Amino acid sequence: MMRKIGISLTMRAGRIIVMLVLMAILFIVFSMMDPMFYGSRNVENVLRSIAPILLIGVGQSVVLITGNIDLSIGSVMGMSCMVSATMMSSGIEPAMAAVVSLLICCAFGVLNGELVSRAKMPSYIATLGTMMICRGIAQIANQNYDTGFIGHGARGFRDLFFYGRFLGMYDIVWIVFAVWGILLFVLVKTRTGRYMYAIGNNLEASRLSGIGVVSTVRKAYVISAVCAGLAGIITTAETGYGSMTVGSLYELYAVAVAVIGGISTLGGRGLLAGTAVGAAIWGILQNGLIRVGAPLSLRNIAIGIIVVVVVAIDVTSRTRRSGAN
Amino acid sequence: MRKEVFRADSVTCTRAGLKLLDNFSLHVFEGEVLGLFFADNRGKDEFVGLATENRAIDYGRVLFMDRQVNSYNAANSVRPGAAMRIGYVSRTEGLIGDMTVAENVFVMRRGFRKYIINKSVLTSQFAALAEEYGVSLDGSVYARDLSMADAYIIQALKAVVDGSALIIVRNACIEYGDPELTKFQQQVRRFAERGVSFIYISGDINVLTGVCDRVAAVEGGRVIRVVDRSEYTAEKLRRYHFSPGRMPVLPEAGTASMLRFDKVSFGSISKFDFSVSEGECVLLWDRMDRIRSDMRSLLSREAKPDSGEIRVRGAQISKSSGAAHISYIREVPTRSMIFSEMSCLDNLCIRAAERVPSLWMGSARRTVIRDEYRALIGDSIDADSPQGLPAESLYDLVYMREYIYNPRILVLERPFIETDIGLRMHIMSLIAMFKQRRTAILIIDSSTTDSAAVSDRMLIVGGSGITGERALGIEEGME
Numbered sequence: 056m057m058r059k060i061g062i063s064l065t066m067r068a069g070r071i072i073v074m075l076v077l078m079a080i081l082f083i084v085f086s087m088m089d090p091m092f093y094g095s096r097n098v099e100n101v102l103r104s105i106a107p108i109l110l111i112g113v114g115q116s117v118v119l120i121t122g123n124i125d126l127s128i129g130s131v132m133g134m135s136c137m138v139s140a141t142m143m144s145s146g147i148e149p150a151m152a153a154v155v156s157l158l159i160c161c162a163f164g165v166l167n168g169e170l171v172s173r174a175k176m177p178s179y180i181a182t183l184g185t186m187m188i189c190r191g192i193a194q195i196a197n198q199n200y201d202t203g204f205i206g207h208g209a210r211g212f213r214d215l216f217f218y219g220r221f222l223g224m225y226d227i228v229w230i231v232f233a234v235w236g237i238l239l240f241v242l243v244k245t246r247t248g249r250y251m252y253a254i255g256n257n258l259e260a261s262r263l264s265g266i267g268v269v270s271t272v273r274k275a276y277v278i279s280a281v282c283a284g285l286a287g288i289i290t291t292a293e294t295g296y297g298s299m300t301v302g303s304l305y306e307l308y309a310v311a312v313a314v315i316g317g318i319s320t321l322g323g324r325g326l327l328a329g330t331a332v333g334a335a336i337w338g339i340l341q342n343g344l345i346r347v348g349a350p351l352s353l354r355n356i357a358i359g360i361i362v363v364v365v366v367a368i369d370v371t372s373r374t375r376r377s378g379a380n
Numbered sequence: 381m382r383k384e385v386f387r388a389d390s391v392t393c394t395r396a397g398l399k400l401l402d403n404f405s406l407h408v409f410e411g412e413v414l415g416l417f418f419a420d421n422r423g424k425d426e427f428v429g430l431a432t433e434n435r436a437i438d439y440g441r442v443l444f445m446d447r448q449v450n451s452y453n454a455a456n457s458v459r460p461g462a463a464m465r466i467g468y469v470s471r472t473e474g475l476i477g478d479m480t481v482a483e484n485v486f487v488m489r490r491g492f493r494k495y496i497i498n499k500s501v502l503t504s505q506f507a508a509l510a511e512e513y514g515v516s517l518d519g520s521v522y523a524r525d526l527s528m529a530d531a532y533i534i535q536a537l538k539a540v541v542d543g544s545a546l547i548i549v550r551n552a553c554i555e556y557g558d559p560e561l562t563k564f565q566q567q568v569r570r571f572a573e574r575g576v577s578f579i580y581i582s583g584d585i586n587v588l589t590g591v592c593d594r595v596a597a598v599e600g601g602r603v604i605r606v607v608d609r610s611e612y613t614a615e616k617l618r619r620y621h622f623s624p625g626r627m628p629v630l631p632e633a634g635t636a637s638m639l640r641f642d643k644v645s646f647g648s649i650s651k652f653d654f655s656v657s658e659g660e661c662v663l664l665w666d667r668m669d670r671i672r673s674d675m676r677s678l679l680s681r682e683a684k685p686d687s688g689e690i691r692v693r694g695a696q697i698s699k700s701s702g703a704a705h706i707s708y709i710r711e712v713p714t715r716s717m718i719f720s721e722m723s724c725l726d727n728l729c730i731r732a733a734e735r736v737p738s739l740w741m742g743s744a745r746r747t748v749i750r751d752e753y754r755a756l757i758g759d760s761i762d763a764d765s766p767q768g769l770p771a772e773s774l775y776d777l778v779y780m781r782e783y784i785y786n787p788r789i790l791v792l793e794r795p796f797i798e799t800d801i802g803l804r805m806h807i808m809s810l811i812a813m814f815k816q817r818r819t820a821i822l823i824i825d826s827s828t829t830d831s832a833a834v835s836d837r838m839l840i841v842g843g844s845g846i847t848g849e850r851a852l853g854i855e856e857g858m859e
Binding site: 253 | 730
């Protein structure tokens with residue numbers, strides 16, 4: 056029995072280990088091609104560039120674990136960026152603008168959760184609808200124009216979310232790491248987290264076991280929306296203005312990062328540690344390919360191939376296991 | 381001399397080190413209905429796979445229509461479907477509900493080559509075919525609207541149209557004594573008279589003796605006895621019936637009402653009026669199997685009754701009150717109630733976490749649960765995943781999960797379906813544990829064969845609600 060347990064644990068962690076090895080290989084390859092790649096300055100920049108993608112990846116992972124998907128995550132990110140930037144450029148306190156943006160995102164998280172769990176709409180349809188709505192809000196936030204500069208009053212805000220450093224790393228890396236840690240704790244150590252896995256694994260059994268499916272799924276979507284909102288605020292701090300195109304295609308990038316990290320698209324399986332590795336692979340690939348002068352198309356192809364292979368492995372392993380069972 | 385349709389000669393199949401078919405020998409003649417009774421479920425799937433998919437075997441050979449189609453030497457085997465046309469009738473999944481009967485029979489089959497489908501032509505073709513085989517059904521009816529017996533009949537007819545000389549019937553889960561079963565079995569006999577052979581697999585010996593020319597009993601993956609129609613006697617089949625001496629002793633029911641349905645109407649449920657007392661086990665016998673999903677919706681608080689009210693311990697059921705007192709276990713819980721991606725201990729604890737929110741924070745509480753329930757569940761409790769565990773352990777997991785939670789009311793949906801005799805006895809002992817604790821138990825079942833054995837009372841569900849009530853003893857459940 057103990058041997059069986061050992062084997063099973065290894066299999067579960069196996070995906071992350073494989074991805075860690077892939078990450079290390081990519082890092083070594085790019086370092087050999089460009090010695091500047093492993094310089095501390097570049098590593099810091101890679102970490103900072105990973106931050107928003109890790110945030111939305113983590114949000115998407117939580118939703119995927121419940122067996123659903125959040126296609127609105129990129130548009131929510133764009134909406135958060137535009138709303139916060141519009142408010143800041145109008146002279147409103149950056150802190151206030153950030154809070155209001157996050158509250159609006161939160162409201163869309165609740166809406167997504169209600170549509171999926173209470174109204175029982177397919178998640179990809181419900182969030183496709185809210186994706187359009189959020190993109191529309193991002194566009195009308197500043198009358199169909201990108202915003203102007205968010206102002207010198209937002210210097211502190213930009214320091215916190217982009218330029219500031221603490222213990223040798225950018226503040227934003229610490230912030231995102233903290234969010235990731237909190238969500239990791241929620242998923243692994245709390246009842247809500249276990250319920251999320253249970254719902255993704257077996258919805259009917261969860262319902263019959265007295266698990267509050269509606270409230271748990273709603274929480275997952277709120278987490279996802281808040282993560283997207285935070286990623287939008289980070290983008291505002293990075294660029295110094297609001298762009299209507301922020302977050303375009305990020306819903307797909309979020310899925311890609313989660314899936315590369317071993318989060319199952321079928322729900323109920325995966326660890327946020329994997330999402331972090333997925334985001335790291337994403338960042339290394341993007342940065343490395345840029346540094347060696349590869350075109351954008353090659354970057355997309357590389358990421359696409361990894362996603363397809365990883366999902367194929369996931370589906371095959373599940374089918375084999377259920378067949379063997 | 382009668383023509384032999386199917387023969388398995390000393391077939392042995394081993395999977396993952398376990399002999400599923402062990403020197404399995406069987407033959408079926410043209411126009412014969414052969415019953416297969418698996419005393420312990422071992423080899424059932426493998427046999428069906430062998431017959432329908434021509435799976436590889438380790439030893440022996442298989443002949444179909446006097447031609448060798450499978451042998452331990454793979455070079456002598458043929459592709460499935462190339463020479464073996466064997467139909468398979470199993471529950472209702474074989475039909476597409478949103479298609480008409482005629483479309484299911486003619487369009488959804490191998491070799492259908494037309495590009496344009498004319499529904500009226502199909503319907504008239506079906507009428508001629510139905511007349512030929514004595515089937516009284518309209519081809520334009522949607523498959524989803526068929527009764528259980530009709531669904532099986534259409535599957536069999538589809539197999540006949542497909543050219544199957546042999547049809548395997550499995551899990552025809554219609555109650556013994558039910559007119560639906562009689563209807564289906566009469567049709568099977570009509571097909572047999574026209575030369576179609578059947579292998580009829582059932583866990584109820586009474587079902588088999590009602591239609592089969594011979595019954596073969598299989599135990600440990602080996603045919604241990606074949607009884608001819610003329611030899612059906614209680615003595616010869618006795619060992620495959622329940623032994624009353626092995627039944628768990630159940631305590632007397634109390635009088636305090638735990639669950640009360642007060643003129644409840646919802647969907648197929650019409651003015652249900654009954655109560656279940658503390659420590660009592662009540663069987664709600666719905667032979668048409670129509671109320672199950674509606675009862676599930678009501679008792680899992682997904683829906684409210686259209687009229688009437690449900691009371692738990694005297695208080696009206698709602699999301700906030702009463703909900704916490706009910707545990708619900710669906711049919712075949714090894715599939716429907718297991719969290720396959722969680723460890724066995726987590727499976728066990730997930731319900732208890734509702735009452736102890738901090739259960740996942742540290743391992744101390746779960747360790748206590750593990751140590752306490754190891755004696756009941758065994759070493760399976762340490763398994764990292766429930767996948768691959770034997771059925772008994774999975775049933776233990778599901779029932780013990782609710783046992784830890786300690787509900788006032790336990791609702792069981794068809795608890796004995798798709799189980800062998802050993803497993804049935806095990807489930808009975810699990811149900812008895814709840815009764816010992818004086819939990820009120822409501823069983824919703826379309827069969828009385830096993831459920832009646834653990835119930836104190838049976839409520840009979842008819843078209844217009846609960847139409848009758850019978851007190852049950854253990855002896856009556858045996859009948």
